[in-house]
Amino acid sequence: QSVLTQPPSVSAAPGQKVTISCSGSSSNIGNNYVSWYQQLPGTAPKLLIYENNKRPSGIPDRFSGSKSGTSATLGITGLQTGDEADYYCGTWDSSFYVFGTGTKVTVL
Amino acid sequence: QLQLQESGSGLVKPSQTLSLTCAVSGGSISSGGYSWSWIRQPPGKGLEWIGYIYHSGSTYYNPSLKSRVTISVDRSKNQFSLKLSSVTAADTAVYYCARTDGDYWYFDLWGRGTLVTVSS
Numbered sequence: 001q002s003v004l005t006q007p008p009s010v011s012a013a014p015g016q017k018v019t020i021s022c023s024g025s026s027s028n029i030g031n032n033y034v035s036w037y038q039q040l041p042g043t044a045p046k047l048l049i050y051e052n053n054k055r056p057s058g059i060p061d062r063f064s065g066s067k068s069g070t071s072a073t074l075g076i077t078g079l080q081t082g083d084e085a086d087y088y089c090g091t092w093d094s095s096f097y098v099f100g101t102g103t104k105v106t107v108l
Numbered sequence: 109q110l111q112l113q114e115s116g117s118g119l120v121k122p123s124q125t126l127s128l129t130c131a132v133s134g135g136s137i138s139s140g141g142y143s144w145s146w147i148r149q150p151p152g153k154g155l156e157w158i159g160y161i162y163h164s165g166s167t168y169y170n171p172s173l174k175s176r177v178t179i180s181v182d183r184s185k186n187q188f189s190l191k192l193s194s195v196t197a198a199d200t201a202v203y204y205c206a207r208t209d210g211d212y213w214y215f216d217l218w219g220r221g222t223l224v225t226v227s228s
Contacts, residue, residue: 032213033212035213035214037155037215044204044218045155045204045218046218047214047215047216047217050212051214056216088155090155090157090213091213092213095171096157096169096170096171097145097157097170098157099154099155099157100154101154102155
């Protein structure tokens with residue numbers, strides 16, 4: 001059972017913005033960097049955001065990350081049909097790595 | 109360009125040991141100071157970190173699996189491996205290997221994953 005809580009689903013129309021929250025505690029998000037992963041249907045996860053708010057090469061600036069206290073947020077602007085996927089946050093917790101519960105993004 | 113490819117038995121009997129290998133191609137497993145992880149995903153469920161081997165050779169495991177897991181690296185073959193003993197149906201999952209930044213904790217390169225089914 002994950003200690004990082006995400007909303008099960010979020011949705012918006014093309015071109016709109018969505019935000020995905022990731023709620024944790026002082027033992028994980030509060031004291032460690034957060035990363036975010038996108039998992040398109042039937043594929044392996046892909047790194048979207050690392051060290052709270054950095055984007056790997058090739059990730060468009062429509063994707064952004066932030067962290068405040070024991071919570072983190074992924075933002076997606078200019079939503080596209082190709083953004084339909086599951087999104088997971090993740091961070092270190094005391095002595096092991098934890099992923100969030102996952103959020104399904106639906107483009108209406 | 110570095111690539112990771114999982115391989116191993118796709119069907120394992122209950123109580124036996126699951127064995128998987130992740131071959132690293134396009135570069136050396138020993139360069140860059142990276143660490144190497146195994147992550148799994150049961151069908152229709154979320155991601156679960158299994159453990160990783162640090163570039164120094166130290167290993168760290170998920171406490172929930174620690175008693176059954178062994179991760180090792182064979183630098184001469186440019187690959188690392190996972191062994192999970194005493195498997196049950198609950199271990200049925202897609203298993204991914206991933207390159208890991210062990211200092212800032214993120215997985216920047218993933219294999220395509222391999223499905224392992226535990227069934228008699």
